Amino acid sequence: MRDDAHFVARSARGLEPQLAAEILQRELGSITAVGHRSVHFRAWRPYDTGVTGLRTADDVFLLAARGRDVGTRKSGVPGLTELASKTDSARLIQHRNTLLGNTVKPPGLEVSASFLGRRSFNRYDVEDAVGNALAARLKVPYHPRRTKGAPPPDYASWRLTLDGTEATLMLRITPRPLHRRPYKQATVRGTLHPPLAAAMTRLADIGRGHTVLDPCCGAGTVLIEAALAHPEAGQYRGYDIDETALKAASANKRMAAAVRIHLERADAGRLPLPDGTVDRIVCNPPWGTQVEAKARMAKAPAAWWRELHRLLTPTGTAVLLLPTPTPLLPALQAGLLPTHTQRIHLSGTPTYLIKLEPGNPR
Template identity: 55%
Template sequence: MHTPLVARCLRGLEAVVAAEVLGSGLGAVTELRHREVHFRTHRSVPALRTADDLFLLAARRPDIGPTRQALHNLAELADQTAIDHLLSLRRHSATTPAPDITGIDVSASFLGRRTFTRYDAEDVVGQALARRLRVPYHSRRAGTPPPPGCWGWRLTLDGARATLMLRLDDRPLHRRAYKQRTIPGTLHPPLAAAMARLADIRPGHVVLDPCCGAGTLLIEAALAHPDAHCHGFDLSADAVAAACVNAGDLPVAIRCSDAGRLPLPDHSVDRVLCNPPWGAQVRARGLLATAPSRWWTELRRVLAPDGTAVLLLPDPGHLAAAIRHHFTPVHVERLRLFGAQPFLVRLAPAPGAGRVTATQPRGRATSDRR
């Protein structure tokens, strides 16, 4: 039997999630929509690291439009849902044993201007589902988290149709168990996983994050590629401590250093993954505070001629700076990330450009594992 599933993701990562579904042999992708990848799988526990969350498809109908007069029509989604079959799929597909359902909650989102709120839509669907399931409905209107035992449902309205889904597991996929400590500017784990996937890391590659923060990028890279050599540096002692706790026993070497003067030999790094401190949430410190261009010259120095850098850049100006410093963009994607619209960029050293060198000894970086 092929189970219809919906992976939710950041806007702009739909193709990356679809590639993970296909590359992992999870099943056939049937549709890409706004922040959604629809696919069918014959496997019981599909694990997706680039998706924010994973749902069983429950029901669909045409979007009700922008006015609240049609809100009551959303109750049809609850009526169309094959409740017993869906709950059975959820119990057998979850990665952890599903507790008995003691209540439900609904989280809604929509595109475009509406004369109703997300809470209005949630309440219509939630109350209809609660009647069918004969369990209490927990409204999110008051801002309180749902109590234990509540099964999470998701409602989306994208202008063309309304879709109702049931979360496959008790917690969203983006909540990683390793994330014990956070710091300002810490990266969204599914985005970090997507960046590691775009980097095309191979066995034995040296992977660098020169501004590693809480270590999310390197941890996702190490989880996907345990045979790579991952190095992280940060000037903040708090960031290094957080990254060490989060990394645990993973093969990741994390040290304190200035990204403007990395303790690595020339051309010794195969892959760079980084969300540089451009000032949106974290301001540059050390050498980068007075000479931001040093970030690019140092990146150029340590990256191998056939290397790749996957970066999160806040605006086109930073992409232009990469080109000025002899990098060639080979992939550019605009994302929507918590109100911002950064660029996800894959860069390669421009062929034929002069190489930046320093006094460090030449050769490859060693594994130097913690």
């Protein structure tokens, strides 16, 4: 593997700018391309294990090969095997093992494929074509997802994407995707995608001594991501009216060893905190899409926005995830001014990342 190793980090659609910013802030390399759910970068230090610590990435790969997208017809699928022939598979595996501090050669491989647009073939056709070609080069078994489901955990994971213009073949560095956080053992309905939670905390610009609040904390994902990335903050406080959610948050907090997070049962519409004492609010509030609002938040949604305004310091910031921009009218009436609006997609569903700062209520 050359010293100018090329990596590809994948993200949720719409979070590519946050991912690129994190790569640059961590001084991991130079951005060479930003595409659909992907950020390509050339490493400054090819064996820097920081690439596996990207919080806003769903996954991170070593770039293996790129070629022309084969089009929409199944007859073009065999042409993808050219990617395997262009790949220095053994060197890529060696580089992956060095990054992981591992010397064991993977006993087999699997391929996961995705493509944009309608095609006359399916993902398994693509996976089998490339997987069998790679397996022949590496002289190891290929595990077809079409017939055998999930692969053994010690198999090398390859990824192939077709974006309508280019075909990209990559090798995953870590044994499992980065978005599967080890701490997240307990979940609840509507639980937040960890890389998205990490992106929200980055947008909030949490600083030294800040009091950070999630008034609808659920399984604690936002607070844990914030606490892990910003240990310099003063305190982290999470509230939820659902006991099941608080139990999940407590379990995840223990797994993350995030002991500085204070969790408590309370109504998000009336929190037991003094006026103007919160520097940052980061939250995925329940608006009925996956989780129903309860108590005061359900009875008087507009009052919740006034509660956020009451809690924030004059220089405070709130970063929220909303299904539509519609709730911004009561937010404006409560004196919260939007300073950043960003559309993202989760599992194909659009949602909005909103940053607000306090002004004067109308």
